[in-house]
Amino acid sequence: MFWKMAWRNLWRHRGRTLIMTSAVALAYAFLLLAMGMNDYAYYRMLDEAARAAGGDVLVHGDGYWDSRATDLVIPDGVEVLAAAERVPGVAVAIPRVLTHGLVSTSADSRPIMLQGIRPELESHMQDHSRHITRGDFLRDRPRDGIVLGARLANRLEVDIGDRVVLTGTRPDGEMTRALFHLTGILETGTRELDEMLGFTTLEAAQRALEMGPAITQVGLLAEQGVTADSLAAAVVLALGGGHGLEVLTWADAVPELIAMIEMDEAMDSIYMGLIFLVVLFSITNTFLMAVMERVREFGLLNALGLDHRRIGRLMLSETVLMTAVAMAAGFALGLIGHFAVSRWGISIAAFAGDEIEMGGIDMSDLVIHSLIVPTKWVVASALVAGATVASALYPAWRATRLAPAEAMRFYE
C-alpha cells in the first residue's frame, strides 16, 4: 500500500511529475552520452598519443627524451633491438634515428625534425604514407631518399627528384652534411609538422649522421591486453636493468597530454555537476511545493497514526519511484544516443576546422564515437540516483515537522 500510495501520489500532478522526470532523465542521458563521447575521445587521444610518441614503450639512451641531445644514443642498437624483440608481450619493436638539423637548397635553409625509420615497421604504429600528396613514402631511393612536409618543401622550393642537403650533428658532437633526394611530399594537416617534419630510412639516417649501428629510439608496441607499465618493467629486466638506457612508457613520454586529459575530465565533472545541481534544486523546490500543497493530507495521515518517520519515508518513496522511472528513461535515451554516435560518429574537424592539436598530438582526423566504460557508468548512475533522492530529503524532513492539529486547522 505504501508504494502504491507513493506511486499514485507521484501521478496526481502528471504534468509536474513529467517535467521533473524529464529533467532528470534528460540530464542523466546527457551525462551518459557526454561521458561515452569523452571517454572515446580520451581513448583515441591516448591511442594517438601512444602512436605519436612512437610506441607503448620507448627505449632511448639515458636522458635523451628530456634533452633530445644527439649524443645520447643507443650505441649497440642491433643488440638492444634484438633483446627487446624477445621480451614477452612485445608485438613489434621499431628502431628509429631521431635528429634535429638544417635542410638546405639553393633557395633557403630550414630547420628539420628528421626521423630515420623502417617504413614497413612504422606501418604497425602510424601509416605515414596516407599523408603523401606527391611522390611516394620512401619506396624509391632507400639509400638517399627523403620525404618532407609540404610547407617545408614549399619553402625550400623543391619538387620530387630535387636534391637537398642535411646538416646534422653526429653522436660525437661533430657537424656533418649529407645529400638526399626528395622522393615524397606529405601533408599531415598540422601546420607545425608540415613545416618541420622529414622522413628517411633508418640506414640512410645512420649513414648521413655517421652513427654506425647506433640508433636513437626503439619503439615497442605491446600485444593486446599487455599494459605499457608491465611491458616497460619486463623490458628493463630483459635489458639487464637498462644501464645507460632509459625505458619510458608513452604516458611518461607525453605527460602534458595526460595532464590535459585529467584536467579535461575534472572540468567535465564540474560542468556536469553544475548541470545536475540546477536540476536537483528545481526538484527540491518542486517537492517542497508538493509538501506545502499536501500539508493537510500529511496532517490527516499523521492523525490516523502514520508516524512522522513513515510520512518522511512516504515522501522519499515517491522520490525513489520518480528517480527509478527517470533513470530508466534516461538510461534508454543515453544508450540510444551512445549507439547512434557509435554508429555514425561526430567529426571534430567539422566543428573545429582542419588543424586540431591536443597536447602536441594531431587530432585533425578525429571522429568522435562513444565508448562505454562500465565502472564509470555505474558510478555516475549511483551518484545521480543518490543525488536525486537526496534532493527530497529536505522536503521530506519538512513533511515530518508538521504538527497534525495545526496542519489540519491552518491549511483547510
Next chain:
Amino acid sequence: MGGTHTIEQTAGVTPGTWENGALIRVRELSRIYYQGEIEVHALRGTDLDIGEGEFTALAGPSGSGKTTLLNVIGALDRPTSGRVEVAGRDITGLDKGQAAEFRLNTVGFIFQAYNLVPVLSAYENAEFTLLLRGMSATERRALVEPLMERVGLVDMMHRKPHELSGGQQQRAAIVRALATSPRIVLADEPTANLDSETSGSLLDLMLELNAELGTTFVFSTHDPAVIERARRLVELLDGRVHRDSVSAVA
C-alpha cells in the same frame, strides 16, 4: 419513538457518576495559542469526564474550544497545562511517535472535510489504519467489508474520494474510524458539510454503531441534528464547560 428528558448540570467538576470508571478524564486543561503577539486562550482550565460507550456532543460557538478539546483528547495537540487521561493513560506527555501510536490503537477520527486520502479508494482508505497495524489483506477484508456493507458503500468501495458524494465520503471515514475497533471515535463537525437529510442518516448510523459496538463517540458540533441526537451535550463557552446535560431516551 420515545420522548427525551434532560438532566442539567452546572459547569464545573463533572458528576461523580461519570468520574467513576471514566474512559476520558480531563483536568484543569488549558491551551494557549499565539497568533503573532496575541495570546489566544482556547481552553481555560477545562474539566470533563466521559464514560465508556457515551455518545457525547461538544457544542458551543466558534472559538469556544470544541475542536481544541477534541484535538487534545485525541493527542493531535498538546495542552499548555492540565492533564488528559484516556483509558487510565496520561496522554499529555506523549512524544510524537507515542502520540501517533496512541491514535492508531485507541482513537478513530472523523473530520469535517478532507477526511480521505485522495489517491486511495474508499476501501483502501477504510483499511488504511488496519494496514498500519500490520494486518494481512485477508484480516483487513474480514473487518472492512462487513462495515462497508453496514454503511451501504459496498458497491462504491473501489471509487476514489472525488467519485463519492460528501455523505459517502463521511461513511467511508466512519468505516475507517471503526475498523480498528477503537475505544473512542472523535468526530470534528462530521456533518458540517452535509445536507440535513444526509446528516440525519449519518448520525442515525453512528448511533446504531454506538449501540451495537459500545464505542464511545465524542463530537464537536454546531449542528442541531447532532445536538438533538446526542445522549449527552457538553456546551463550551470561552474555553470552559458552560453546561453539561444528559438526554435520557425514554
